[in-house]
Amino acid sequence: MPLFEAPSRQVTAEYWSGAEAAGTARLHRGLRFVAGTFTDPLTEDRGVLVEYAEPPALAAPEALNSLVLDVAADGGVPRGQAQLRAPATAVLPPPWRPTLTYVRLVRALPEVPLDHGTAIVPAGPEHRAAVTEWLERAVRQGAHDAGLEPGGEAVREAAAETLADPGLRSLVAVRDGIALGHAVVRTGAVDAVTGEDFVELWDVLVEPSVPGAGTVRNALTGAAAELARNAGLPLIGHVVHGRGEHGTRVLATLRDHGWQSDHVYWKAELAELGAAS
Incomplete structure (x- = not known):
């Protein structure tokens, strides 16, 4: 019996309204995205983050790539990385590659006996x-x-x-x-x-x-x-x-x-996406 099932991938109404207020909710080629620029706290490099893409967008990489390049141009980011959050079931073509997978514990772990002391x-x-x-x-x-x-x-x-x-x-x-x-x-x-x-x-x-x-x-x-x-x-x-x-x-x-993939962050260089468009 799973401990916790993965939640619905639908965004909450609060999330979408917050994105609209922040100016990151976008309708591109009839597809909904939440995307904007970001600055990496470790390297201070700027890039593009697509925090949400509705499922049909993940099956249409040409629209996704176009959206990323538009966000980069609007935000004055001529080079750097794009990052995308997607459900664990999504599979993206190159130049996208997975960089970080979040996993959830869905089964109880066995008790581990420790030695004395x-x-x-x-x-x-x-x-x-x-x-x-x-x-x-x-x-x-x-x-x-x-x-x-x-x-x-x-x-x-x-x-x-x-x-x-x-x-x-x-x-x-x-x-x-x-x-x-x-x-x-x-x-x-x-x-x-x-x-x-x-x-x-x-x-x-x-x-x-x-x-x-x-x-x-x-x-x-x-x-x-x-x-x-x-x-x-x-x-x-x-x-x-x-x-x-x-x-x-x-x-x-x-x-x-006992772990199950929950969602995945993918990355691609902006130059690679431009070449693939």
């Missing part, structure tokens, strides 16, 4: 330095996987912003007083498009040198799932596709362990 506890002040370093590492690795190389200050600012989130909860695995790894979740998260409340599994990390690191990681994920279950909300995480087939392999493993 290992426990999972809420992060305390004594763990702040370790949690901060792990978050910075996660930001840096995620950016690298996405083909970005942000500066050190940008990485530190992104990690600090995450730590400052009032809904952040950090769980730390400790053994003999030593922090081994953490699971970071954001409570009170809301999907702006569907209006769904959820708990976001932002990061799970265990130091590779830790004996039984895989078991500890599974236990941390299980603790995050329990936190979401106690809140009566779905647990949603993400997989960065990066270079090669690593992301695809990770997704296949997750599907075997």
